[in-house]
Amino acid sequence: MRNLIILLLCIVSLSAAAVEEKKIEKISLQLPWKYQFQFAGFIAAKEKGFYKDVGLDVEFKEYQDGLQIEDEVLKGISTYGVHNSSTLVDYLKGKPIKLVASFFKRSALVMIVKPEIRSPKDLIGKRIMSSIDEDFVLNFKPFLDFYNINIDDIELVNHTYSIDEFVEGKVDGLTAFISNEVHKLDKKGIQYNVFDPSNENLYILQMELFTSADEIKKHPSRAIDFRNATIRGWQYALTHKEELIDIIHQKYAPELSIEDLFYEANGIEKLILPHTYDIGSIDKNFLNKQMAFFNKHFNLDHQKELSNFIFNYEYVNQSLYLSEVEKQYIQQNPVIKVCTYADQYPIDGVKKGKITGIMSDVFNDLAQTTSLSFEAVASNSKEDLQNKVKEGECQILSAFGTNSESYPTLRATKPFMNVHFTLISKLDKSFVLSPEELANTTIVVQKPSFKSYLHSLYPYIDIVVESDKNKMVKMLLSSKAYAIASLDLQADYLIDKYGYGKLKINGFLAKEYPAPASIGIQKSEPVLYEIIEKALTRISKDRMDNILNTWRTTRYQKTMDYSLVFKIVGVMGVILLVMLYYQRKLRSFNKELEKEVSEQTKRLRDYNKTLQESVEQKVQELIAKDELLTQQSKQAVMGEMVSMIAHQWRQPLNTITLQISQIQLQYLLENKLDKEEILQTFEAINATIIYLSDTVDDFKTYFCKDKEFVEIELEELIDKAITLINARLKNIDVNIEIYKSIKARVYVNELVQVLLNILNNAIDAYDLSNRHHKKIDISLKQEEEQIVIAIEDNAGGIPKEHLEKLFEPYFSTKGKNGTGLGLYMSQMIIEKHFGGSIKVETGEGKSIFKIYLPTTSPVSQEKEQEGY
Numbered sequence: 001m002r003n004l005i006i007l008l009l010c011i012v013s014l015s016a017a018a019v020e021e022k023k024i025e026k027i028s029l030q031l032p033w034k035y036q037f038q039f040a041g042f043i044a045a046k047e048k049g050f051y052k053d054v055g056l057d058v059e060f061k062e063y064q065d066g067l068q069i070e071d072e073v074l075k076g077i078s079t080y081g082v083h084n085s086s087t088l089v090d091y092l093k094g095k096p097i098k099l100v101a102s103f104f105k106r107s108a109l110v111m112i113v114k115p116e117i118r119s120p121k122d123l124i125g126k127r128i129m130s131s132i133d134e135d136f137v138l139n140f141k142p143f144l145d146f147y148n149i150n151i152d153d154i155e156l157v158n159h160t161y162s163i164d165e166f167v168e169g170k171v172d173g174l175t176a177f178i179s180n181e182v183h184k185l186d187k188k189g190i191q192y193n194v195f196d197p198s199n200e201n202l203y204i205l206q207m208e209l210f211t212s213a214d215e216i217k218k219h220p221s222r223a224i225d226f227r228n229a230t231i232r233g234w235q236y237a238l239t240h241k242e243e244l245i246d247i248i249h250q251k252y253a254p255e256l257s258i259e260d261l262f263y264e265a266n267g268i269e270k271l272i273l274p275h276t277y278d279i280g281s282i283d284k285n286f287l288n289k290q291m292a293f294f295n296k297h298f299n300l301d302h303q304k305e306l307s308n309f310i311f312n313y314e315y316v317n318q319s320l321y322l323s324e325v326e327k328q329y330i331q332q333n334p335v336i337k338v339c340t341y342a343d344q345y346p347i348d349g350v351k352k353g354k355i356t357g358i359m360s361d362v363f364n365d366l367a368q369t370t371s372l373s374f375e376a377v378a379s380n381s382k383e384d385l386q387n388k389v390k391e392g393e394c395q396i397l398s399a400f401g402t403n404s405e406s407y408p409t410l411r412a413t414k415p416f417m418n419v420h421f422t423l424i425s426k427l428d429k430s431f432v433l434s435p436e437e438l439a440n441t442t443i444v445v446q447k448p449s450f451k452s453y454l455h456s457l458y459p460y461i462d463i464v465v466e467s468d469k470n471k472m473v474k475m476l477l478s479s480k481a482y483a484i485a486s487l488d489l490q491a492d493y494l495i496d497k498y499g500y501g502k503l504k505i506n507g508f509l510a511k512e513y514p515a516p517a518s519i520g521i522q523k524s525e526p527v528l529y530e531i532i533e534k535a536l537t538r539i540s541k542d543r544m545d546n547i548l549n550t551w552r553t554t555r556y557q558k559t560m561d562y563s564l565v566f567k568i569v570g571v572m573g574v575i576l577l578v579m580l581y582y583q584r585k586l587r588s589f590n591k592e593l594e595k596e597v598s599e600q601t602k603r604l605r606d607y608n609k610t611l612q613e614s615v616e617q618k619v620q621e622l623i624a625k626d627e628l629l630t631q632q633s634k635q636a637v638m639g640e641m642v643s644m645i646a647h648q649w650r651q652p653l654n655t656i657t658l659q660i661s662q663i664q665l666q667y668l669l670e671n672k673l674d675k676e677e678i679l680q681t682f683e684a685i686n687a688t689i690i691y692l693s694d695t696v697d698d699f700k701t702y703f704c705k706d707k708e709f710v711e712i713e714l715e716e717l718i719d720k721a722i723t724l725i726n727a728r729l730k731n732i733d734v735n736i737e738i739y740k741s742i743k744a745r746v747y748v749n750e751l752v753q754v755l756l757n758i759l760n761n762a763i764d765a766y767d768l769s770n771r772h773h774k775k776i777d778i779s780l781k782q783e784e785e786q787i788v789i790a791i792e793d794n795a796g797g798i799p800k801e802h803l804e805k806l807f808e809p810y811f812s813t814k815g816k817n818g819t820g821l822g823l824y825m826s827q828m829i830i831e832k833h834f835g836g837s838i839k840v841e842t843g844e845g846k847s848i849f850k851i852y853l854p855t856t857s858p859v860s861q862e863k864e865q866e867g868y
Contacts, residue, residue: 024052025222028059030069030078035062035252036180037264038207039082040244041103041279045233047247054225070095074212080226084109084206086138088290091309092300096213098311100227101280103207103234104271109139111195112166112181113173120147120195126172127155129165136175139204142293143197166190177206179267183260204290207271209280216311224313231280238274241265275772282310284361284550305354307364320369320534329527335373336528338363339394342379343446343469346493346551348398350378358489359398361547362416362519366535382447389520395528397520401449411523415516416536417544421454422491423507424484426476427726428719430736432483432507435461441482444472454485457510473498485509489548502662656685709745714780714787717748721755722778728763732774739781744853750829754838757822758791758849765795765847782855786836789851798842806840 031039042060045051051058061078063069070090073081080100091097117123120143130136136156144151157171163184165171176182178196185192197204209230216223237244245261272279287306294300322330338355341348346357355363355376363374377394379385389397389407402412423432423443432438435458442462445451451463464481466472473494475481483506486494495503519536521529659681715738722734759776766774777792798806807827830838836853 023055024057025055026057026059027079027222027226028061028077030061030067030072030081031063032069032081032083032206033063035060035248036256037245037248037261037268038177038179040237040241040248040265040268041230041234042082043233043248043252044237044240044244045229047251048233048236050229050232050236051226054229056222056226056229058226070097070210073097073210076212076214079215080209080211082207082209084135084138084208085204085290086135087208087210088287088309089138089294089298089300092291092294092298092304097210097309098213098216098223099208099210099282099309100223100311100313101209101230102205102282103209103280104205105273105277105283106271107139107196107198107204108177108179108206108271109175109204110178110197111140111173112176112185112192113195115191115193117172117193120144120149123149123173124153125155127157127170129159129171129174130156131159131175139175140197141297142204143195163188163190166192177267179271180260180264183263183267211311220313223311227280227311227313234272234279235274238269238272238279284310303352307360312364312368320538322370322531322534326527326531329531330371333528334371335375336396337377337394338374338396338398339377339379339385339388340398341385342381343467344399344487344490347487347489350376353378355398358547358551361550362399362539365539365543366532369535369538370531372531389522392522392524395522395525396532399517400520402516402518404449406449407520409522409524410520411529412518412520413529413533413536415518416539417517417548418514419517420488420511420514421450421485421509422488422505423509424476424486424491424495424503425482425506426479427502427504427723429482429504429506435509438482442480443483443485444475444481445485446472450485450487453515454509457513469494469498473503477502483507489551656689659685708747710748711743711745712748714742714744714789717746717751718755718778718780718789721752721759724752724756725759725763728760729776732763732766732776735775735777737777737779739779742780742782742787744787744855746853747829747833750833754826754829754851755789755791757826761822762791762793762795762847765793769795771795785855787853787855789853790848791851792846792848794846797845798840798847800842803840803842807838 029042031042033039035043039060042058046058046060069081069083070087072078074095074097087097087099091099111123111128113123113126113128117126123144128136133156137151141151144154159174163174163176163181166174167185167188167190178194182192182194209227211223241262245258245265248261249256249258277283284306287309291304291306340350340355340359344357348359349356353376354360355374367373374396377388379388385397386406388394390409392409397407397410399417400407400410400412402415404412438458439460440462442464444464444466445454446465446467446469448465451465454461455463463485466475472481472484476484484494488508491505495505519532521532663678663681715736718736722729722736762776771794773794775794777790779788779790779792781788807823827838830836830851830853834853836851838852839850841848841850
């Protein structure tokens with residue numbers, strides 16, 4: 001009996017194992033290349049059992065020459081595939097493709113070229129090794145168009161997928177992955193330049209996980225499991241790089257060295273940006289930009305909807321209970337008409353006859369759960385919208401205030417989101433920490449209802465209404481209003497479209513008292529109301545947050561008028577020639593000086609051999625005097641060198657570029673170019689150029705004491721320095737803390753240049769760091785009889801071994817990119833001209849430069865004693 005029980009248990013165990021074995025589904029993944037760390041997330045999901053945990057046995061397929069990845073998946077040869085943005089192109093061409101996840105957030109493919117090719121313009125007539133022409137067009141046409149280069153002017157040759165041809169000089173350049181190919185060239189000591197489309201905000205993605213529409217239709221849950229397990233694999237791979245490198249090296253790609261895999265791993269992390277984006281997330285705004293570009297340049301189907309391309313995994317297996325009456329209503333009324341606002345983008349709007357903006361995603365989700373279709377009814381004004389709703393031309397009004405009384409025929413659903421207001425101001429305005437700071441100021445809003453709502457909360461603020469967004473911005477720029485109070489969801493769009501480069505977000509209103517938003521449904525449609533109410537409950541808070549965040553984040557492609565830039569470059573070229581002339585003269589002078597010193601030293605040595613000990617002492621004195629003379633000569637040469645290199649410090653050119661970009665952007669957006677505004681811009685550019693010339697003159701004579709002292713608010717001077725480098729502060733927060741109004745008599749341009757040197761060093765340090773939160777803190781205060789300006793960054797600190805040499809001439813931590821004169825001159829200016837001092841503190845990843853200025857300058861004291 002005992003043996004029989006054991007036998008039965010064994011049979012049951014084997015049966016259970018067999019049943020369990022049947023649950024495992026076999027699928028395949030077509031890779032776009034050979035095994036390397038580029039696919040570490042997939043490999044981790046397989047090796048660590050994440051795929052097995054969800055019942056999947058995944059077969060990886062390495063890339064073979066000539067293979068069409070999308071076709072392999074659509075024909076069912078492979079279940080899933082990984083490729084680049086060509087998946088979107090193929091979808092627009094009519095292929096039934098579904099995007100499951102997107103892993104790279106920056107372009108991985110770059111162009112590596114010979115060092116003498118310094119500009120994309122130099123590519124004309126050059127031999128570039130690339131894969132098929134279609135792939136090159138997809139990845140680099142936007143980049144080449146940006147520089148007005150025709151692809152036909154470049155000779156493309158077939159890629160051998162090796163760097164040997166480039167190393168041997170058989171080609172002038174090649175396309176390559178930034179994550180690993182440059183490392184191979186570095187190991188060989190090969191010089192090169194890199195053209196990266198990402199540097200121009202032009203992105204073509206290379207790690208898009210996709211499948212067929214048929215796979216999603218038949219196995220939606222499997223698609224979700226595969227997606228989630230893969231994301232889990234990437235999370236593991238990026239936090240266990242050494243383990244995955246060992247697995248890849250030992251099991252998948254033994255020909256790759258550990259060193260190469262480590263380099264690639266770090267490069268892949270910079271492409272995925274896991275601390276900035278959710279791994280695998282899909283940026284709809286970016287895809288919309290790509291879709292518009294592809295439609296234009298490849299003459300594709302303009303009617304394709306992005307929502308049909310993206311796999312909406314959040315609505316799989318979410319059944320909605322509907323009564324028989326509700327089901328019958330849907331059958332009889334499959335299309336619901338929705339009235340939309342005329343001026344509420346990106347919250348709401350109509351594009352090509354279809355709902356767009358945030359509400360397009362909301363209605364797409366409602367369509368998924370109800371099987372209803374929603375048809376847009378556009379309006380051209382508020383009055384037109386009210387008439388359409390009143391006359392019953394639509395059954396639904398898109399998002400409106402839950403407590404609104406403007407539409408008496410509508411019934412509001414339960415709120416599905418809350419909105420507050422964002423303050424938009426000019427760049428020179430400080431951040432509003434409390435609404436009380438807006439007392440006795442004027443802010444402008446777009447709608448009377450906004451004014452009523454805000455005035456009920458903040459009666460002490462003067463609020464005016466202006467429906468035209470262009471006029472709102474002009475009021476702000478002309479200082480007729482302190483700020484614009486915009487719906488938070490519209491703030492980014494308003495800044496980018498109407499005030500690019502001139503406006504910023506500087507505070508919030510009603511954040512503690514957000515206004516609820518609902519969907520309005522005609523009171524004559526009670527059944528439809530119940531259906532929409534039920535469907536809205538399926539939209540989770542996380543899902544709604546994801547929709548809102550998607551429409552808040554946008555990537556923009558920048559363009560500018562290069563004819564004007566080329567003129568500026570031409571002027572700078574003339575200046576460069578002058579600099580080269582003086583550099584040549586300086587080298588000649590140095591050679592003569594070295595020759596003279598060498599001859600003097602030789603004479604001294606020869607003379608030393610024949611002198612007695614009593615004379616040797618005299619010889620040593622002569623040597624000391626000779627060294628002193630050399631030092632003085634070196635300082636004189638330095639003065640001439642400062643004159644030559646001063647033009648390299650012309651950071652205000654960034655301001656000129658930004659103003660040019662503003663005019664071009666307005667032109668591209670087909671806005672009417674205002675003649676007065678253009679003249680004002682050119683006047684600002686002219687003023688900046690005059691400032692450049694004055695700055696150069698100041699540096700030529702910075703050792704002199706005969707300049708005019710000016711009494712100035714130091715806060716104003718700090719703002720001036722920040723303005724000059726504003727274009728470089730794109731991803732850096734600048735916090736300014738002023739304890740009280742402080743004036744000082746200073747040489748304005750010299751003190752501004754000291755601030756610029758320190759601020760630019762901080763920005764350069766951030767360029768070399770991996771900090772995610774970049775900030776620069778500036779404080780101004782008075783301590784006893786001295787003024788202290790402190791500039792602090794958290795870019796990693798200054799190594800201790802560099803501190804002693806930091807203010808020495810010609811000492812630089814930037815290699816060939818630094819002159820080693822910036823901090824030396826800054827110290828000379830502060831100590832020699834202002835009678836102050838400059839010190840640096842470092843530690844815990846931070847650096848603090850402190851400038852100490854006396855409350856009364858030594859120079860001004862001397863002038864007072866002389867009767868000034």
